[in-house]
Amino acid sequence: MKFVDEFRDDVLARKISASIAAAIHPERLYRFMEFCGGHTHAISRHGIEDLLPENVRMIHGPGCPVCVLPTGRVDAAITLVNREDVILCTYGDVMRVPGSHRASLMRAKAEGADVRMVYSTLDAVRIAEQAMDRQVVFLAIGFETTTPPTALAIKTAKARGLRNFLVLCNHVLTPPAIQAILQSSKSDGPETVKLDGLVGPAHVSTVIGTQPYVRLAEEFRTPVVVCGFEPLDVMQAIFMLISQVKARRADVENQYTRAVTRQGNRAAQSAVADVFKVRETFEWRGLGEVPDSALRIRKEYAEFDAEQRYRIPYIPAADNPACECAAVLRGVKQPQDCKLFGKGCTPETPMGSCMVSSEGSCAAHWTYGRFRDIHNSA
Numbered sequence: 001m002k003f004v005d006e007f008r009d010d011v012l013a014r015k016i017s018a019s020i021a022a023a024i025h026p027e028r029l030y031r032f033m034e035f036c037g038g039h040t041h042a043i044s045r046h047g048i049e050d051l052l053p054e055n056v057r058m059i060h061g062p063g064c065p066v067c068v069l070p071t072g073r074v075d076a077a078i079t080l081v082n083r084e085d086v087i088l089c090t091y092g093d094v095m096r097v098p099g100s101h102r103a104s105l106m107r108a109k110a111e112g113a114d115v116r117m118v119y120s121t122l123d124a125v126r127i128a129e130q131a132m133d134r135q136v137v138f139l140a141i142g143f144e145t146t147t148p149p150t151a152l153a154i155k156t157a158k159a160r161g162l163r164n165f166l167v168l169c170n171h172v173l174t175p176p177a178i179q180a181i182l183q184s185s186k187s188d189g190p191e192t193v194k195l196d197g198l199v200g201p202a203h204v205s206t207v208i209g210t211q212p213y214v215r216l217a218e219e220f221r222t223p224v225v226v227c228g229f230e231p232l233d234v235m236q237a238i239f240m241l242i243s244q245v246k247a248r249r250a251d252v253e254n255q256y257t258r259a260v261t262r263q264g265n266r267a268a269q270s271a272v273a274d275v276f277k278v279r280e281t282f283e284w285r286g287l288g289e290v291p292d293s294a295l296r297i298r299k300e301y302a303e304f305d306a307e308q309r310y311r312i313p314y315i316p317a318a319d320n321p322a323c324e325c326a327a328v329l330r331g332v333k334q335p336q337d338c339k340l341f342g343k344g345c346t347p348e349t350p351m352g353s354c355m356v357s358s359e360g361s362c363a364a365h366w367t368y369g370r371f372r373d374i375h376n377s378a
C-alpha cells in the first residue's frame with residue numbers, strides 16, 4: 001500500500017539503526033519523549049526499541065486523548081446521562097474510561113442510559129435531527145486533530161437551526177502540555193523526567209503546523225522533530241534528534257513532510273478559532289492543572305454548550321489509588337511498574353485510562369511490549 005509499505009522496509013530500518021549506532025556517543029544517555037500515543041503504539045508494535053542502542057531510551061508521553069481525560073470529566077458525563085431527556089454520543093474508547101467508583105459510560109449504558117458510539121461528529125448531528133424530542137449531547141474529547149470536526153458539527157447544527165444538539169467540550173491543546181513537560185524536565189526531583197529531545201506529534205501537526213513548537217524548542221533548548229507514524233518515520237526522527245543533540249542544536253525539524261507544513265491547515269484553524277476560545281486552565285490526568293491548555297465554546301455558540309445549558313461544575317476526582325496512570329503519563333513510570341498491570345488491569349478490564357485506547361502506554365505495552373520484557377528477562 002502506497003505511503004505504508006515503503007515506510008516499513010526492514011532493510012532500510014536496519015540501515016537507519018546502523019546510522020544511529022554510528023552517530024551516538026557511547027557514554028551518554030539519550031532520552032527522547034514521543035508525545036503522541038500513536039507513536040507509542042508504533043514503537044511497541046514494530047519493536048523499534050530493539051533497533052536502538054541501549055543508551056537511546058524512548059519515554060512515553062501524554063499524547064493519548066482518552067488517557068489524559070481526568071476522572072472528574074468522566075464523572076460529569078456520567079451525571080449527564082442520568083437525565084432521561086439526554087442521548088449522549090461519543091467515540092468508542094471514551095465509553096470505557098473509568099470514572100469514580102469504577103463507573104463508566106459503558107456501564108451506564110448497560111444500566112439503561114442512552115449512550116451511543118459514533119464514528120463522526122456529524123453522526124451525532126444526524127441523531128439530533130432524528131430525535132427532536134431529546135437533547136443530543138456530543139462528548140467531545142481530543143487534541144487539535146479532533147477539534148475541527150467538532151467545530152464543523154456546531155456550525156452545521158447552527159446552520160440547520162438545530163435546537164437539541166449540544167457539545168460537552170473537553171478539547172485540549174498540545175503546545176501548553178509540551179511546555180508543562182519541558183518545564184518539568186528542566187527541574188529536579190523524583191517526579192521529573194529529563195529529556196534530550198521530543199518526537200513531535202503527527203496528526204496534531206497536520207492541523208497546527210510546526211510553527212507552534214519553535215518557541216518551545218528555543219526556550220527549553222530541546223530539539224523537536226515532528227514525525228510520521230510508520231516505523232521508518234520514527235527511526236528517521238530519532239536519528240534526526242541524535243544529530244541535533246550531537247551538534248548542540250535545539251531546532252524544530254519536520255520529518256513528516258508528506259503531511260505536515262510549517263503553517264498547518266489554515267481552514268481547520270479558522271473553523272476552530274470561530275467556535276472555540278482558550279480556557280484559563282484545565283486539569284489533565286497526570287499533568288494536573290495546565291494554564292491555557294484547553295478550549296471552551298464561544299458565547300456566539302453558547303446555545304450548543306452543554307456545560308452552560310446544564311450548569312455542569314467541574315469537580316476534580318481522585319483516581320484509583322493503585323493506578324499509576326498519572327506517573328505513566330508524565331513518563332516517570334513505565335506501565336509494568338504498576339502493580340495492577342496485567343493483574344486485573346488489561347484492555348478487556350481497564351482500571352486506568354492508559355489501558356483503554358490502543359494509543360495508551362499500558363495498552364500498547366500489554367499488546368506488544370510485554371513479550372519483549374519476557375524475551376529480555378529470559
Ligand code: SF4
Pocket residue numbers: 322323324325328335338339340341342345346350351352353354355356362
Ligand atoms: S496498568 Fe492499568 S491501573 Fe496501572 S497505570 Fe496502567 S492503566 Fe493505570
